[in-house]
Amino acid sequence: MSRILIIEDEAAIRRVLVKILSEESNSYEVVEAEDGLAGIELIKKEDFDLILCDIKMPKMDGVEVLEAVKKIKPEIPIVMISGHGDLDTAVNTMRLGAFDYISKPPDLNRLLNTVRIALDRKELVVENTRLKKKVSQKYEMIGDSEAISQIKEMIEKVAPTEARVLITGPNGTGKELVAHWLHQKSDRSKGPLVEVNCAAIPSELIESELFGHLKGAFTSAVKDRAGKFEAANGGTIFLDEVGDMSLSAQAKVLRALQESKVQRVGSDKDIKVDVRVVAATNKDLSKEIADGKFREDLYHRLAVILIKVPPLNERREDIPLLIDYFTKKIADEHGTAQKKFSDKAIKLLQEYDWTGNIRELRNVVERLIILGDKEVSENDVKLFASK
Numbered sequence: 001m002s003r004i005l006i007i008e009d010e011a012a013i014r015r016v017l018v019k020i021l022s023e024e025s026n027s028y029e030v031v032e033a034e035d036g037l038a039g040i041e042l043i044k045k046e047d048f049d050l051i052l053c054d055i056k057m058p059k060m061d062g063v064e065v066l067e068a069v070k071k072i073k074p075e076i077p078i079v080m081i082s083g084h085g086d087l088d089t090a091v092n093t094m095r096l097g098a099f100d101y102i103s104k105p106p107d108l109n110r111l112l113n114t115v116r117i118a119l120d121r122k123e124l125v126v127e128n129t130r131l132k133k134k135v136s137q138k139y140e141m142i143g144d145s146e147a148i149s150q151i152k153e154m155i156e157k158v159a160p161t162e163a164r165v166l167i168t169g170p171n172g173t174g175k176e177l178v179a180h181w182l183h184q185k186s187d188r189s190k191g192p193l194v195e196v197n198c199a200a201i202p203s204e205l206i207e208s209e210l211f212g213h214l215k216g217a218f219t220s221a222v223k224d225r226a227g228k229f230e231a232a233n234g235g236t237i238f239l240d241e242v243g244d245m246s247l248s249a250q251a252k253v254l255r256a257l258q259e260s261k262v263q264r265v266g267s268d269k270d271i272k273v274d275v276r277v278v279a280a281t282n283k284d285l286s287k288e289i290a291d292g293k294f295r296e297d298l299y300h301r302l303a304v305i306l307i308k309v310p311p312l313n314e315r316r317e318d319i320p321l322l323i324d325y326f327t328k329k330i331a332d333e334h335g336t337a338q339k340k341f342s343d344k345a346i347k348l349l350q351e352y353d354w355t356g357n358i359r360e361l362r363n364v365v366e367r368l369i370i371l372g373d374k375e376v377s378e379n380d381v382k383l384f385a386s387k
Contacts, residue, residue: 001027001028001029002027002028002029002049002050002119003029003031003046003047003048003049003050004021004028004029004030004031004048004049004050004051004052004115005030005031005032005033005039005042005043005048005050005051005052006018006030006031006032006033006051006052007033007035007036007038007039007051007052007053007054007057007062007065008032008033008034008052008053008054008057008081009034009035009054009057009058010054011034013054013081013104013105013106014032014034016105016106017030017052017106017111018030018032020106020108020111020112021112021115024112024115031046031048035057035058035059035060036053036057036059036060036061036062036064036065037059037060039051039053039065040060040065040068040069040072043069043072043073043076044072048073048076049076049119049122050076050077050078050079050115050118050119050122051065051069051076051077051078051079052078052079052081052102052115053065053066053078053079053080053081054080054081055080055081055082055083055086055089055090055093056083056086062080062081062093063089063092063093063096065078066078066080066093066096066097066098067096070096070097074097075122075125075126076122077099077118077119077121077122078097078098078099079098079099079100079101079102079114079115079118080093080098080100080101080102081101081102081103081104081106082101082102082103082104083103083104084103084104087103090103099114099118099121100114100117100118102114139176139177139180139181139184140177140325141174141177141178141181142318142321142322142325143315143318143321143322144317144318144321145315145317145318147310147314147315148315148318151178151307151309154305154307155178155181155182155185155307156185158182158305158307159181159182159183159184159185159186160185160186160187162276163304163305164257164276164277164278164279164301164302164303164304164305165179165182165278165279165304165305165306165307166242166279166280166281166285166299166302166303166304166305166306166307167179167278167279167280167281167307167308167309168280168281168282168285168306168307168308168309169280169282169308169309169310169311170282170311170357171282171356171357171359172312172356172357172358172359172360173309173310173311173312173357173358174309174357174358175240175280175282175309176195176238176240176280178280178307178309179193179195179236179238179240179278179280180193182236182278183235183236183238183278186236186276188234188235188236188276191232191233191234191235191236192231192232192233192234192235192236193232193235193236193238194228194231194232194235194236194237194238195238195240196209196210196228196237196238196239196240197240197241198239198240198241198242198243198244198245198249199240199241199244200241203246203249206245206246206249207246207248207249207252207265208221208225208227208265209227209228210227210228210229210249210252210253210262211227211228211229211230211252211256211262211263211264211265212224212225212226212227212229212230212262212264212265213225213227213264213265213266213267214264214265214266214267216266217264217265217266217267218265218266221265221266224264225264226264227262227264229256229262229273229275230262230271230273232273232275233273233274233275234274234275235275235276236275236276236277236278237275237276237277237278238278238279238280239253239277239278239279239280239302240279240280241280241281241282242279242280242281242302243281243282243283243285243288243293243294244281244283247293247295250294250295250298251295253298254295254297254298254301256273256275257277257298257301257302258301260272260273260274260275261273277302279302285299285303311354311357312354312357312358312360312361313353313354316350319346319349319350319361320346320350322358322361322362323341323346323349323361323365326361326362326365326366327339327340327341327365327369330365330366330369331369339369339372339374339375339376340374340375340376341368341375341376342375342376342377342378344377344378345368345376345377345378345380345381347378348378348381348382348385349361349364349381349385352385364384364385367384367385368380368381368384368385371383371384372384
């Protein structure tokens with residue numbers, strides 16, 4: 001049921017509004033407030049999906065209510081109610097964040113249409129917020145070891161800047177989590193984060209993937225196509241496993257970083273791009289440079305800031321937290337009750353050699369939840385966690 005708050009000092013107008021809304025739908029619960037101060041007190045205590053607010057009121061006028069609500073609960077849409085002489089003010093409230101305004105006496109169709117649209121918008125805002133929270137939780141960094149605390153501190157310092165970041169560490173350690181947090185905590189967070197797994201793209205297609213191509217540039221190029229750098233314009237591009245990129249593609253990436261321009265394959269036209277580059281690799285790029293497989297000048301362009309993600313074997317104190325996190329997550333995914341791990345089971349898992357790092361730990365936890373007893377025991381770990 002949608003809850004609608006009417007803030008209006010004229011009792012007759014309130015009655016009209018309540019009558020219209022109540023007759024329109026039994027899914028509307030309408031609450032009344034006789035002035036701005038009373039309305040603000042209700043908003044602080046209760047949840048509402050929509051506010052209808054008069055502009056001219058004693059004690060606290062509609063503009064002051066609007067400004068207060070935008071600070072307290074900015075997600076609630078507010079429709080202003082304006083008298084004939086308040087139209088200019090009503091229009092100005094739109095600039096302050098009001099959803100819309102209706103004139104007195106309220107037109108039936110105009111009022112109901114505005115209410116429906118405003119409530120639909122509120123649902124979209126709530127869903128968008130929920131999805132963003134879900135995304136954030138998906139890329140949550142779990143751990144309070146010294147190594148993870150240092151990485152979190154580094155992210156806080158580096159994320160708001162435009163500095164390029166190179167993330168290093170073995171497979172399965174969570175390098176992509178660092179990349180996501182760098183983007184989410186940056187001034188580019190409202191822009192796109194475009195991920196490119198350089199190791200998963202054939203060398204003959206990597207340039208097309210990164211920079212796009214024109215129709216006919218090669219056999220399978222049946223139409224013009226924008227590349228990942230263009231798609232990431234205004235945001236961040238994450239070059240995962242950058243050490244696997246071909247030397248030809250490296251040269252073009254270097255130019256893109258130097259000049260903030262790219263050229264689609266088959267074109268000589270420059271396209272301006274505004275992109276922050278975050279890269280990651282599990283390779284020793286110093287060795288790759290010595291072997292002539294990676295450009296030293298590109299390395300220095302990418303590695304303005306270096307963040308090393310440690311293997312799980314170097315942060316064993318985080319394993320109990322990770323087990324707890326994975327058990328909750330897996331229970332949610334399977335729609336089952338969360339299983340507990342005995343202290344001895346956790347201690348034994350802390351002693352394992354985690355060559356696959358966090359990715360391997362997650363798989364083992366899921367296996368133990370499926371195959372183990374109601375409480376996962378030390379014996380379950382010995383039986384089912386072995387490689």
